[in-house]
Structure formats: C-alpha cells, structure tokens
Amino acid sequence: MKGLLIKDIKLMKNQKQFFVVMILMGLLFMFAYSDPFFSVSYLTIMLSMFCITTLSYDEFDNGGAYLFTLPFSRKDYVKEKYLFGFLLMLAGWAAVAALAVAACNIRGIAYELGDLGIVSLVSITLSICFLSLALPIEIKLGVEKGRIGLTIVIAAFFLCFYFLVKMSEDRGADLMGLADRIAALKTPVLLAGIFVLWAAVAGVSMLLSIRFINKKEY
Numbered sequence: 001m002k003g004l005l006i007k008d009i010k011l012m013k014n015q016k017q018f019f020v021v022m023i024l025m026g027l028l029f030m031f032a033y034s035d036p037f038f039s040v041s042y043l044t045i046m047l048s049m050f051c052i053t054t055l056s057y058d059e060f061d062n063g064g065a066y067l068f069t070l071p072f073s074r075k076d077y078v079k080e081k082y083l084f085g086f087l088l089m090l091a092g093w094a095a096v097a098a099l100a101v102a103a104c105n106i107r108g109i110a111y112e113l114g115d116l117g118i119v120s121l122v123s124i125t126l127s128i129c130f131l132s133l134a135l136p137i138e139i140k141l142g143v144e145k146g147r148i149g150l151t152i153v154i155a156a157f158f159l160c161f162y163f164l165v166k167m168s169e170d171r172g173a174d175l176m177g178l179a180d181r182i183a184a185l186k187t188p189v190l191l192a193g194i195f196v197l198w199a200a201v202a203g204v205s206m207l208l209s210i211r212f213i214n215k216k217e218y
Contacts (some may be wrong), residue, residue, distance in 0.1 A: 004072065004080040008054045008203045015053065022046050026096065032101045037116055040096050041123040047092035048127035055138050078139070078209045082202065093120060121194060128198050132205035140212040203212030 012019070020041065058067055068074065097120060105112045141148075156188040 001072070001076050001083070003070075004077065005084055008051075008084045011054050012050070013059050014057070015050065018050075024027070027099075030100060031107070033143070037100050037119045040093065040100050040116070041118050041126075042094040043096045044089060044120075044123040045130065048085055048089040048131055048136075050088060051131060052134050052138060054081070054084070055135075059142065061091065074213045075210050078206060079137045080133075081209075082131070082206055083137060085135070086128075086202075087123065088128045089131075090208050091122060092107055115170055125194065128202055132201045136208040136212055139209050139216070161168060 009154060026039045026043040026046075029042060068077075097116060101111070101116070103109075
C-alpha cells in the first residue's frame with residue numbers, strides 16, 4: 001500500500017497547474033470575501049476530488065491490466081484510494097484552516113473558533129460523502145461512464161433532498177427546529193455521532209468498491 005501511496009503522490013506532480021489555479025482561487029476568496037472561512041469549504045472539497053483523477057491515470061492506455069500484475073491485491077488498491085483521498089482532504093483542510101485564521105488576524109476580522117469548527121465539520125462531511133459516492137461509481141462504470149453516472153446520482157440526491165424539504169414544509173415539519181436541537185447536543189455526543197456517520201458511509205462505500213473491483217476485468 002505504501003508503494004501505491006507514493007505512486008499517487010507522484011501523480012500529483014502532473015496536476016501542478018490544477019493545484020496552482022485552485023490555491024490561487026482559494027486565496028482570492030480568502031482575502032476578497034468578508035468571511036475567509038468560505039475558502040476552507042472550497043479547498044477541502046476540491047482537494048478531495050483529486051483522488052478521482054488518479055483513477056483516470058491508472059486506467060489510461062489500459063494501465064489497469066499492467067497495474068494489477070504487481071504484488072498487491074485489488075482490495076489493497078481500493079483501500080489505498082480511500083486512504084489517499086482522506087489524507088489529501090485532511091491535509092488540505094488543516095493547511096487552509098490555519099491560513100483562514102491567519103487571514104482573519106491580518107485583516108482584523110473578528111471570528112469564533114466555533115464557526116470554524118462548524119464549517120470544517122460540514123466541509124469534511126461533504127467531502128467524505130462525495131468520495132463515498134464517486135469511488136464506487138468510478139470503479140464500477142469506469143472513468144468516462146463513471147462521470148456521467150456520478151452526475152446523475154448527485155442530481156438525484158439533490159432532487160430527493162429538495163422534495164424532502166418541500167414535503168416537510170407542506171406538512172408543517174420543523175426542520176430548522178430539528179437542526180437547532182442537533183446543534184444543542186453536547187459537543188462529545190455530537191462529534192461521536194458525526195464520526196459514526198463518517199465511518200458508516202465510508203465503510204459501506206469501501207465494501208461496494210471492493211466488490212465492484214473484484215468483478216471487474218482488465
């Protein structure tokens with residue numbers, strides 16, 4: 001698995017322009033907007049997406065047929081993709097969060113660490129959900145078809161969410177009240193619930209990815 005991580009890290013060198021543009025956009029948001037914490041969400045989610053591009057490199061020119069002749073299992077390959085995606089996401093989040101706090105201090109903007117914590121939790125949750133959706137779809141359908149499939153799944157997800165909110169409003173459900181009650185939970189309880197959610201989503205996604213790749217022919 002260490003060798004696979006090194007391979008994907010080296011592949012990042014081929015995306016230098018992408019990283020430069022992304023970082024410049026993040027810095028622009030950080031110093032142009034009154035809320036520098038927006039950049040935390042933007043860059044955390046964008047960096048997590050890079051894991052998907054490594055699948056494109058692996059499959060380029062029938063590269064998968066050669067790759068799986070090397071001494072590692074398909075299960076290890078899938079585990080490495082999730083590990084790489086999460087490491088990249090967390091490293092990006094930590095760096096950007098530190099820069100956002102520095103930007104607030106430089107610009108004299110008052111901020112609460114609690115606000116940064118909420119933004120960070122939401123950003124990491126969205127990133128994990130994206131990776132958990134994207135990786136099984138990309139592995140199952142391939143890179144090209146996978147992009148179409150992922151677009152359809154994300155669109156269906158937002159449509160379902162919209163109709164759920166709409167139906168709740170029509171029936172008088174108090175979603176904001178529910179959100180307030182969740183936010184009012186004690187911090188250890190709330191964090192434990194979020195960590196369980198992350199583990200459940202990522203775990204189910206990884207099992208699906210392993211199942212798909214074991215059935216795939218290269």
